[in-house]
Amino acid sequence: MSRNTELFDRACKTIPGGVNSPVRAFRSVGGVPRFIKRAQGPYIWDAENTQYIDYVGSWGPAILGHAHPEVIEAVQRAAVDGLSFGAPSEGEIDIAEAIAARLPSIEKVRLVSSGTEATMSAIRLARGYTGRSKIIKFEGCYHGHADSLLVKAGSGMLTFGNPTSAGVPKEFVQHTIVLDFNQPEAVRAAFEQQGNDIACIIVEPIAGNMNLVKPDAGFLETLRELCTQHGALLIFDEVMTGFRVGPQGVQGLTGVTPDITTLAKVIGGGMPVGAFGGRADIMDCVAPLGPVYQAGTLSGNPVAVAAGLVTLKLLSEPGFYDKLEQQTRKLTQGLSEHAQAAGIPFSADFVGGMFGLYFRDGIPRSFDEVSSCNIDQFKQFFHGMLEQGVYFAPSAFEAGFVSSTHTDEVIEQTLAAAKKVFATL
Numbered sequence: 001m002s003r004n005t006e007l008f009d010r011a012c013k014t015i016p017g018g019v020n021s022p023v024r025a026f027r028s029v030g031g032v033p034r035f036i037k038r039a040q041g042p043y044i045w046d047a048e049n050t051q052y053i054d055y056v057g058s059w060g061p062a063i064l065g066h067a068h069p070e071v072i073e074a075v076q077r078a079a080v081d082g083l084s085f086g087a088p089s090e091g092e093i094d095i096a097e098a099i100a101a102r103l104p105s106i107e108k109v110r111l112v113s114s115g116t117e118a119t120m121s122a123i124r125l126a127r128g129y130t131g132r133s134k135i136i137k138f139e140g141c142y143h144g145h146a147d148s149l150l151v152k153a154g155s156g157m158l159t160f161g162n163p164t165s166a167g168v169p170k171e172f173v174q175h176t177i178v179l180d181f182n183q184p185e186a187v188r189a190a191f192e193q194q195g196n197d198i199a200c201i202i203v204e205p206i207a208g209n210m211n212l213v214k215p216d217a218g219f220l221e222t223l224r225e226l227c228t229q230h231g232a233l234l235i236f237d238e239v240m241t242g243f244r245v246g247p248q249g250v251q252g253l254t255g256v257t258p259d260i261t262t263l264a265k266v267i268g269g270g271m272p273v274g275a276f277g278g279r280a281d282i283m284d285c286v287a288p289l290g291p292v293y294q295a296g297t298l299s300g301n302p303v304a305v306a307a308g309l310v311t312l313k314l315l316s317e318p319g320f321y322d323k324l325e326q327q328t329r330k331l332t333q334g335l336s337e338h339a340q341a342a343g344i345p346f347s348a349d350f351v352g353g354m355f356g357l358y359f360r361d362g363i364p365r366s367f368d369e370v371s372s373c374n375i376d377q378f379k380q381f382f383h384g385m386l387e388q389g390v391y392f393a394p395s396a397f398e399a400g401f402v403s404s405t406h407t408d409e410v411i412e413q414t415l416a417a418a419k420k421v422f423a424t425l
């Protein structure tokens, strides 16, 4: 029996499904998940010491590649001074200042420990600030697993074809309006009908949890306009896109300014960190200044903050994002060319260090279009690539990630593998 199988069998006895987050279980692609014991740069090694080129990057954080020496050193240095204080520390100010300096929409920011906490807190804040209950989210966007957001959510939920989670009473989601991404008229209609009750729109401004789906020209602008007009707040969930698609996230790329932004992944450099921030008058509604309660035992953890700070510093080096985008372009263009040569209906899209692969003709603009991808072909591709030593996300509905350690050589190796695999589909 292989070591991965042995570990998976053992894990399944004491961990539900053998994993601590569902998509890791390979349920939608079949087969045995790889148990990772080490990661360095663009590579991960499983329990059998098999090396893979990794395009998951811990689902986004590993933008500098795994175990970047400066990040590891910062973590080691911080750890020696104590793992958690439950009292304020200077690093928290440093990272708050670093985030605010980079994202003009953020005047004040509160740290949490995950993306889920960030979005859950941002929604509560929007409701507290406006005194309204209803929220708008979009089909296929995932904002973590807070009850009111598990409504036809994407990501793992989409993979399992399960539109809502058991355990969420319908009363908990009665205030959540779910609309189609890239359908501004539906948003306009919702505001016309219930504008006075809508606290906020929450949106992945470039969606990455129904695979990668970009907003149509004008879509985000319309959301901004409607929110302003009706006194609702616009929340950009940049947990995935923040510092991943460019130095100022999607807000920097589009010039659309949200009222609240949620962050996680990259800002923790691989450690558990999330954040929500925005205009000072909004953020001052949070406890202890205001009536919106929010707290966390490990929030602003000194070791996690140290990893995040050095990561943000390294991302600010001139040309970082140009180079990252160049590598992502090489990967997606190369894959498209090989697929075309093999006669496989396939398309690919990217922004910064984030990409989408679609087994269909044409880049999808909506959840419905993403849903029309050829899942069987994706599964064959996924396993074929895994055999060739390339680890893509084990689901047709996830975006992929390139790091600054994905050199030309690494991309070329990936493309050579893909050429072989496309020929077998």
Ligand code: PMP
Pocket (backbone or CB within 6 Å): 059, 114, 115, 116, 117, 119, 142, 143, 144, 145, 204, 208, 209, 237, 238, 239, 240, 264, 265
């Ligand atoms: N929002 C978005 C856009 C995400 O991509 C994710 C995680 N993939 C979350 C929220 C939830 O973050 P976490 O898994 O850290 O709770």
